[in-house]
Amino acid sequence: MLGTVETTSVSPVFVGRAAELGVLTGALARAAAGEPQALLIGGEAGVGKTRLVEEFTAAARRTGAAVALGGCVAMGADGLPFVPFSTALRALRLALPDALADAAAGQERELARLLPDLGETAAGHHDEEGTARLFELTARLLERVAADHTVVVALEDLHWADASTRHLLAYLFRTLRTGRLLVVATYRADDLHRRHPLRPLLAELDRLRTVRRLELDRLSHAEVGRQIAGILAREPDPAQVDAIYERSEGNAFFVEELAVAAGAGCRTGLTDSLRDLLLVRVEALPESAQRVARIVAEGGSAVEHRLLAAVAGIGEDDLTDALRAAVNAHLLLTTPDGDGYRFRHALVREAVDDDLLPGERSRLNRRYAEALDADPTLVPADQRTMRLASYWYHAHDAAKALPAVLDASAEARSRHAYSEQLRLLERAMELWDATPEAVRAALRPADHTAAYPTRHPDPSPDRAGPPLRYLDLMAEATVAGRLCGERERALRTAKRALHLVDAHEDPLRAAWFWLQRSRLVQAQSRGDGRHELATAQELVRGLPPSEVHADVLAHAAQWFEIRRPGPDALPAAERAVEYARMVGARETELNARLSLGGLLVDSGSVDAGLAEMAEVRALALAEDVPYVAGRAYVNLPSALEAVDRTREAVPLLEEGIAFTRRHGLRDSETWARAVLADSLRSLGRWDEAAQAAADALRAGQDVKAHGHAAVCLARIALDRGDLAEAGRRLALAQDHFGTHDPMPQQTLPLARLALEIDAAHGRVPDARATLTRALADGLPPGTHQHGWPLLLAAATAEADARALPAAGPDRAAVLAHLRATARTTTTCAPVWRAHDQWLRAELHRAEGRDTPDDWSDVVTAFERLDRPHDLARVRHRLAASLLATGGGDDRDRAAELLRLARAVADHLGARPLADAVALLARRARVAVDGASGPGAGDPAEAFGLTRRERDVLRLVAAGRTNRQIAEELFISPKTASVHVSHILAKLGVTGRGEAAAVAHREGLFPAVR
Known part of the structure; x- marks a missing residue:
């Protein structure tokens, strides 16, 4: 029977899947053109996912593409982080050795966490940035390798993926931007129960437009017939096709099994249960081959030949005969490296493993563990610790399992595989009570933990230090949970630990757990963490x-x-x-x-603060502390921007973006881009600022940085006159910042934007209410960077609304509040002294008593700064003041100021400022850019109105009195009255209200609101 099975198990004909293969081929073509592609292939077990990938990758190789295959292993639930990526990168290194070496140059020690072949692993910083850095470096590695070569990375069996692999895959799918790269991943859809950890990832990836999902259906009746014909090498009996199709229901693997069984004459003993169906071929093997199959099934997805020989305990010839029988029966296959064996299909391995008795399973795991303990070279070095921990754990030997599990958790930590570290630590806590005291006493924290500062120094002369304690495991699990994103589990662990630790006996340990609670509360958006932090401070006080x-x-x-x-x-x-x-x-x-x-x-x-920050940046770079260097590349330029040393900030930020990107500090990169957007906006490079802010929104996952970028985009939209876009960006920023943990650097810019949008819509009471809320507790010390612009925006809104009837009530109180707040706000740098002067001038304008001297001082202050938009605005204000009070020379100076302001406004696209300049020039009959007054074709001219009468009518329609018209047009009240009389006559009306009605009805001034 085996002779028949030997050559006919798998159909040599690739049946069906033409549409799916077409999708993959199209994706390969787009990838080859430089557009990275990502596809997920799902389907039930045995439906043909692996065969589809095999056919596609074979075709890809024929086109010259480099193919890197990696698979998740069934032991993934027990550790082995990043195995599919490690395997794929190893294959890529074999296929393109020079390209991969060049791409990894300078980062070999970090990338060794995924590909140990590159050398020793870097010590690394164990925090969120460490994981982000590894992920970013992996993404950039693939992009660089795929810059000149088409690369296909195929990852199979995601349903077995460890959490670290899932997180890395999600990161790649979100961030790959360039390169001739195609990533294909498969998963078993019928294994995804409601709480399967792959489900959230698939839901997340479904929202990405760059990821496409394919679902493989079962084969049709006709396709099953062609598959059977390929297996049997002849046209099958139609009745046989009908029977196999009915029983297999189109599942390709079941078709193979049934066809082989039928071809071998196996007509009896074949039950309808899947398990029995899958075990038929196993039971047909000689007893020695069945025994070897059971050993391989319990060893994991693949077992090395030397390890199998050590566990089987039989002679080499007998083992070879047993393996040959299993391989010839297409039950087992050799692994791609030719050094071991795996089941041809995972379903068969699972069925064989499930058929083992509990005691038999435990004994096999013990034999695997003992063999590996005796000779660690039996398995690859990067899998040894994890597999040994799994074997001892499933052998139910706590004394052996606990040290092995702790060793595995330390290795997971060293690879930034914090999800696996957390699971292993939880397993260690499960084993703790079952482990003999003598074994626990021999364990030392330094051997198995990251040496987080949670323990007292050892008071004894024993250099080995104190024994490992259960609280050490809880401390390590708390940190691992925080780093892998399982913050709820970490918070629960920290709370449980605080119930166990005696704060009086061990205040340092208690303080450390309170500190972790503070960080986790903030990360979980449950508050600002101040209470927890204060508790930790109180515990360490005096120690x-x-x-x-x-x-x-x-x-x-x-x-x-x-x-x-x-x-x-x-x-x-x-x-x-x-x-x-x-x-x-x-x-x-x-x-x-x-x-x-x-x-x-x-x-x-x-000066002292900037010098300190610059020195920290230099030291962090010199001492290779990338996390601190990344933070310095954000904080130092932000401080420079705050004191208007923006031209120094921009090159630092550009350098910082390159540094953080190179080191995988994704959140620091996001912040650097957001701060760069602010600096570019200050310098008047608004288009570049908008691009930097958009880049920040696409980079990383730090929602606070995204909020900062959204504020910048709202600011640009508002200054360009797009109120709808400004409002939309403001709402997005508010969503990013949330309400659980208000910070001045967030609340004050949001309040300023909301106030200015309300003022632009004429909602004076709403603008005042926003100001009142923002200043409810005054401006906190050190918030002048955001406080001065808010005060200035409020004063400007009051001055602009001076002539509106609705602005009268409460104005005096608002202006007094602004003055009182300004007196307590620091002016420690020229930029904030300039804002102070500007604020005073706006307050005078709101009271109708500003003078050219007020505004001249403000213009002089801003001429020393690098803020072109602000300078243009105050020049416009000075021009208005000069025109209101001055003579011929003042008019010439005002005209020059308006020309300068108009040039800046046009360059920036600042429409509100440009409109304000044009309106002032028209009213004062001052030429700007060689023009004065309205353009030809003004509908007001149909009534025979002069240009000056048109200006007066516009103000009459807006409800202004003769005195207010005189003030705005720089004429006397008597002249204004004469103009009004002429207007009434030309319009044929008897009063100001009728004149306004005609203006609105005829659409003479559509901008009037």
Whole structure:
């Protein structure tokens, strides 16, 4: 029977799937043209996903594409992070060795976490940025390799993928932008129960326009017939086709099994249960081959030959005979590297494994573990620790399993596979009570944890340190959960730990867990974390310096820096730096110094603060601390921008974007792009600013940075007169920032935008209400960067609304409030002194008593700054003041100021400013760009109105009195009255109200509102 099966198990004819193959071929063509492609192929077990990928990749190779195959293994639930990517990258290295070496140059130690062949793994920083950096480097590696070669990366069996693999795949699908690259991934759809971890990923990828999903259906009756014909090498009996189609229901793998069984004359004993169907071929093998098949099934998706020989415990010749029988029966296949064996189909492996008795399964796992313990070279080095942990765990030997699981968790951490680390740590906590005390006492924290500062220094002379404690595992699990995004699990662990730790006996450990709770509460959008942080501060108060103490103080400094900046926050940063230095916590020290520098700038010590931040950046680069360097590349330019040293900030930001992108610091890159957008907007490079903000919205996942970018886009839209777009961007920014953790750097810019949009629509009461809410508690110290623009926007809105009847009530109180707030707001840099002068001038304008001297001082102040739009605005104000009070020389100066303002407005596309300049020039009969007055074809001229009468009628239609008309047109009230009389006569009406009605009815002034 085996002789018949030997050559006819798999149909040599590829049946059906023409449409799906066409989709894949089309995607390959687009990828070859330089447009990266991503496809997901789903279908039930046995429907033909692997065969489709095999046929497609064979065709791709014929076109010259490099193909890299990787598969998730069934042991994925027990660890083995990134296995499909490691396998695929190894294949890519074999296919394109020079291209991959060039692409990985300089980052080999980081990429070794995925491809150990590149060398030793870097020590790395264990935080969210470490994972992001690895993911970004992987994406850029693939883009570089695919720059000159068409590359197909095929990843199979995502339903077995570990969490780290899922996260990396999602990252690639979201961020791949360039290169001749096609990524194909398959998954078993019928395995995706309601809570399967792949489901959320598929839902996320469905929302990406760059990802296409294919679902493979079962074969039709005709296709089943062609498949059977290929297997049997002859035309099958129609009745046989009918029977097999009915029983297989078109599942390609079941068709194979049934056709082979029928061809071998197997007519009895074949039940309708899937399990029995799959075991038929196994049971037909010699007993030795069946035994080897059971050993392979329990070993994982693939088992190396030497490991199999050690576990089987039979002679080499007997093992070879048994394996030959299984391979000839198409039950087992050799692995691609030719060093081991795997089942031809995962369904068969699962059926064989399920058929094992519990004791038999446990014994096999023990034998695997013992063999691997005796000779670690039996499996690849990058899989050894994880597989040993899995074997001992399933052998139900807690004494052996706990150390192995802890070793595996440490390796997962070193590879930034924090999801697997968390699961392994939870498994270690499960094993803890079942492990003998003597075994636990031999374990040391440094061997199995990341040495987070959660323990007292060892008071004993024993250099090995104190034994590992259960709380050490909880501490490690808390951090792993935070880093892998399982923040809810991490928060639960931290809360449980705080019930177990005695704060009086172990205040440092308690403080550390409170600090983690603070970070997790903030990350979960459940509050600002201040209570938890304050509790940690109280616990370390008065204790000797330690890493925990320094860490708590450093986080307190960062908390104050972004929520309550100013002089009161300085002591926390200074103490954090001092304590970090005393205990040698270098990274904590640099982080604290960076916060200290920002707080010094905010408190008025600008030069000292900027120097401190610049030194931290230089040290972080020199000492290779990329996380701190990435943060410095954001904070230092942001501080430079705040004090109008924008031209220094822009090149730093551009350098920072390249640095953060190169090191995979995705969130820091997002912030750098958002801050760059602000700086470019200040410099009047609005189109570039809009592009930088759009890039920030596409980069990373930091919602706060996205909110910052949305504010910049709203600002540009508002200054260009697009109120609808400004309102939409404002709403998006509010969504990004949320309401759970208000920060001045978010709330003040949002309030300014809302106020200006309300003012532009003439909603004076709404604008005032926004101001009242924003200043309910005054402006916190150190918030002048956002406070001055808000105060100025409010004063400008009051001045613009001075002539409106609705603006009268409460104006005096609003202006008094603005003056009082300004007196307490710092003017520590020229830009904020200029804003102070501008605010005073706007307040005078709101009261109708501004003078050319007021505005001349403001213009002089802004001429020293790099803010062209602001300078153009104040030049327009000075021109208006000169025209209202001056003579011929003042008119000439005003005309020049208006020409300068108009040139800037036209260059920036600042329509509101351009319109304001044109209106002022027309009213004052001042030539701007060689024109004065309205253009030809003005509908008002149909009534015989002169240009001046048209200006007067526009104001009459807006409800102005003769005195107000005189003020706005720089004429006397008597002259205004004469113009009104002439207008009434020409329109044939008897009063001002009728004149206004005619103007509106005839559409003379459609802009009047």
